[in-house]
Amino acid sequence: MKRILIVDNDETARAALAALLSGEGYEVDEAATEIEAMRLVERSIPDLVVSDLCAPDCFCVGLLHWIKEHYPHLDVIIVTAFGSIDCVVKTIKMGALNYVMKPVNNGKFLEIVRDALHRREHEIKSLRRVNEPYCYLVDEVIGVSRAMEQVLKTALRVADVDSGILIHGESGTGKELIARILHNRSTHRREREFVAINCTAIPDEILESELFGSVRGAYTGAIQTRKGLVEAADGGTLFMDEIGDTSPQFQSKLLRVIQEKEIRRVGETASRPVDVRIVAATNRDLKKMIGEGAFREDLYYRLSVIDIVIPPLRERKEDILPLAEYFLQDINGRLGTEVEGISARTMAVLMAYPWPGNVRELRNSLERAALLSGHKMLEPEDFPLALEHYLGLAEEKHRGDEIIPLKEMERRHLLKAMQRYNYNQKVVAKKLGIGYTTLWRKLKESEKDFGSTP
Numbered sequence: 001m002k003r004i005l006i007v008d009n010d011e012t013a014r015a016a017l018a019a020l021l022s023g024e025g026y027e028v029d030e031a032a033t034e035i036e037a038m039r040l041v042e043r044s045i046p047d048l049v050v051s052d053l054c055a056p057d058c059f060c061v062g063l064l065h066w067i068k069e070h071y072p073h074l075d076v077i078i079v080t081a082f083g084s085i086d087c088v089v090k091t092i093k094m095g096a097l098n099y100v101m102k103p104v105n106n107g108k109f110l111e112i113v114r115d116a117l118h119r120r121e122h123e124i125k126s127l128r129r130v131n132e133p134y135c136y137l138v139d140e141v142i143g144v145s146r147a148m149e150q151v152l153k154t155a156l157r158v159a160d161v162d163s164g165i166l167i168h169g170e171s172g173t174g175k176e177l178i179a180r181i182l183h184n185r186s187t188h189r190r191e192r193e194f195v196a197i198n199c200t201a202i203p204d205e206i207l208e209s210e211l212f213g214s215v216r217g218a219y220t221g222a223i224q225t226r227k228g229l230v231e232a233a234d235g236g237t238l239f240m241d242e243i244g245d246t247s248p249q250f251q252s253k254l255l256r257v258i259q260e261k262e263i264r265r266v267g268e269t270a271s272r273p274v275d276v277r278i279v280a281a282t283n284r285d286l287k288k289m290i291g292e293g294a295f296r297e298d299l300y301y302r303l304s305v306i307d308i309v310i311p312p313l314r315e316r317k318e319d320i321l322p323l324a325e326y327f328l329q330d331i332n333g334r335l336g337t338e339v340e341g342i343s344a345r346t347m348a349v350l351m352a353y354p355w356p357g358n359v360r361e362l363r364n365s366l367e368r369a370a371l372l373s374g375h376k377m378l379e380p381e382d383f384p385l386a387l388e389h390y391l392g393l394a395e396e397k398h399r400g401d402e403i404i405p406l407k408e409m410e411r412r413h414l415l416k417a418m419q420r421y422n423y424n425q426k427v428v429a430k431k432l433g434i435g436y437t438t439l440w441r442k443l444k445e446s447e448k449d450f451g452s453t454p
Helices: 011-023 034-043 062-070 085-094 106-126 146-157 175-184 204-212 248-260 286-291 297-303 317-335 344-352 358-372 385-398 406-420 425-432 436-450
Strands: 003-007 027-031 048-052 076-080 098-101 128-130 132-138 141-143 165-168 194-198 237-241 277-282 306-309
Touching: 003 011, 003 034, 011 027, 011 048, 011 106, 027 034, 034 048, 034 062, 048 062, 048 106, 062 076, 062 085, 076 106, 098 106, 141 146, 141 175, 141 317, 146 175, 146 306, 165 175, 175 194, 175 237, 175 277, 204 248, 248 297, 286 297, 317 344, 317 358, 406 425, 406 436, 425 436
Parallel strands: 003 027, 003 048, 048 076, 076 098, 165 277, 165 306, 194 237, 237 277
Antiparallel strands: 128 132, 132 141
16 A cells, blocks of 8 residues: 655645545555654655645745655655745755645646656666666666766656756767657657757758748748648657757747747748647757857746756766666677677776767767677777777776676776775765765675675
């Protein structure tokens, strides 16, 4: 039986929600204060928290902050009598899953609760372990780093939110993959179209007709009426990559679409209603562009109600090993290659290389090497010349070219770090750039595989 914690200082309102949820078969705990709620959560973590916001100035968000700091996987639904959009946005940015306005519509409230509980089960299944107990895979996005785990959890948490979502990241980090997760995990949009457009690839003069469509005779070459990409994505998701490359003139028209929820085809006077969720992405500093007059500030705040930042691969090198293994499995399956793995020399090179093209460059390099290599184990010589510069550096660190299993390589690295920092796990975790919990999992796995921890 699912257990829900209700937090509200209004005893009547709290009792009404408790009765409603109990009648639906949920087990309910009640708390009148934030302190009482914290004690209940610490005693036994519920499946969901429903908390009253208490005040129009968002004063009572301490519980939400505490939950997200100590129990980041625990979802919170906010109930409020105050309609400030700034306040609602603040709680969503802090990690609240959804909100409900008072007076509570029982049917809508129960639907939100059911979706939240379903999401929790789905997230647990989606963040499934791949080969290693600390490695997570959602759709085609994989990682072991704390940074990528947070990116994936944020994407799953806000998949049903129709507010603007802006994905930041360098080219090749996987911004479109994250956008697809947002679409595929949306309960009310995943059955409709996901439409992607790269704003850099389309000249500004035809971007408007490409997105909004055009009628016959609207311009030279318009020989027939054509539906635009916004209409094609009606009911679904429109992903606009490199939104920072659009002109201010186009930005003003896009802002109108977002505000009015309607489009006007080029050459047409009548507007057409559209229901589309716009997810934008950029590799540029839009705030700096606002200061330079190159990007509209009002559009920026419409697009970036929720920000998702994907770090470059060079800042999360612990993801390189699982990514390489995952890509090789996919390459062998797609192309019929029979690569068994990567030599220790090669792995050292991959870890030393800065990957300016990020995950895309890693995948392309592995595919090229798998196709051209005559070895069962990929060697540094199988990779593009750009990596050769790092071979000497990697070999200095490695001293030898024996083939070592990845788990043994990791175990040796952990041992070296533990010895260097006097077995202080908190210091070791910080130096390795991973979370304390992740380090603990790695040590436990090492103990299981080799009989003792490093």
